[in-house]
Every structure is written in structure tokens, then in C-alpha cells.
Amino acid sequence: MNPSNRFAWAALLMLATLICATGTAGAAEPLSERNRQVIERAFADWTSGKGSFFEDVISPDVVWTIQGSGPAAGVYRGRQEFLHRAVRPFAQRLATPIVPRVQAIWAQGNQVVVRWNGTATARDGAPYRNEYVWIFDMHDDRAVRVEAFLDLAPYQDVIDRIPLAAEQDSRRAG
Template sequence: MDSEHYRAQFRGIFDALANGDSRPFVAAMADDFTWTMRAADSPWGRSWRGKRAVREELFAPLFAQFATPYRNHAHRILVDGDTVVVLCRGDVVTRAGRPYCNEYCFVIRMRGAQMIELVEYLDTALVHAVLAPPVLAA
């Protein structure tokens, strides 16, 4: 895959996310996908290994805190070989009525058209101020 293909792929993914549609993002995750949130001082700071773990242990408890559809707007997409860097801003209101509009830097490693690793850098002070710790479904 070349740089322009990845740039177009992620423009499409983030155009959908900007409209509250996460399906293209989830579809691009490989089954062995790993998501690492760099938030060492937060209960959210850890790695999730496997697409299923990401959906059940990260997305489910996170999205359960949201009262409005989650939207994410990409400001810049940079590509170098099989690495894609996305600078973006999330936009959602929590069930507690608080806005959660975090700024992110996603560093994504690709294998063909599939994401195999995402490292997330974010404002951890905002995470502490707005989000409750993750609660996993029984």
C-alpha cells in the first residue's frame, strides 16, 4: 500500500467518525489488532490485545459513559511507509452532562489495509476530570 492509499483510507474512516459512524474504523482493525493508551496515571492507561478485547474492554465501557454519539474529526493525516499518524479531536457529551472533547495523536501501524497497532496519546488530565474508571461487563 502506498502513502496516498493510506491517506485516502483514513480520510474515509475519519469522515465517517466525524458523522458518528465508527463502522469503517472497526472494519479496518485486524483480528490481532493492539490498542495502547498512553495514560500511565489513569486506569484507562493500558494495552488491549485483539479486536474483540478492544471492542469489549475498551469501547464498551468507554461508550457506555457517553450520552451523545461519539464523533472524531481528523485535522492532519501523515503517512510514512506502513505508519499512519492522525491528529484528531473527539467530541461527545457524557451521561453526567459533561463535554469530553479530547485532542489525540494516534500512531497507527498497518498491515495492508488493516490496522495492527494503534498507540494513543491524549490529555490525561481531561480523562481524570471527566471519565469514570472503566467497568467491564460481567
């Protein structure tokens, strides 16, 4: 992982530690716990191949920000835009779905921070592994804002290395 990514990870872990250390009081406790459970359940379902994480948890009007630099980094407005521009082009290059393994979940009020590892196999047989930190802003059991941190190099490597099926077909025909 490059030094700037290490800095981002360290900052996020410090944020998560601060959230846990400060705790919550009164009415915020049930809200924090409910939001934590929503995200924990969604990740458990994703891990076991149930449901659809993005449909089950993410608001249709989400603002999803991928931090970092590179073609995938940026702000996606709406679940469909995020799925169309970031998730599907990547998932179509995988032979297996990403399987998440949650390292930790922290919650305070409407914010939930999840640190997780994802593994999959690309269509060319090579393994894909990455570490993620996602910060969710929750409203009525839906994520309305998400800030995502990951190492974009392995993600972009899969995008660059493996053509989509339609691209392969046109190369064969040409």
C-alpha cells in the first residue's frame, strides 16, 4: 500500500477509535445500535450470498464518494449511477463475487464505519484482494451518503487487464 493510502487508513482507524471511545448517550444509543445492526446484517447477508447489499441498504438517491485518485475515484450521485459506472464494470470482470470479511464495525448516531477485506477471483483466474473502509450516513435504515476508501490500484488492475465480454467479442470479430 502506498504511503498516502496508509495515511488515509490511519486517519480512518483513528476516527473509528474516537467514535468508539466517545460512546453515545441517551437517545443516540438505540439509533447507533440500530444503524450498526442494519449494516452488520447486510454484510452478513452479502457474505452468505443472500440479498443484494446495494439494493438492500443503499438509498436510491445516495451520494457515494470513492476517495483517492484514478478513474474510479469521484462522486457518484444515485445508486444507479454508482452501480452502472463503478460496480458493474468491475463485477463483470470477476469469475466469483467479492466475498467480504468484516474486521470491525463502529457506529455513533447516524454514522457507521465498517472496515472490511474483500476477496474474489478475476475472470483470468488471478485473485483479487482489497481492504476497504466505508463510512455510511444512515437515514431510516438506508445509507444516504457513503465515503469509500480502498486501494484503487488492484481495482483498476482488474478493469485494465480484463476486457468485458462485449469487448472480447468485438476483438475476435475484428
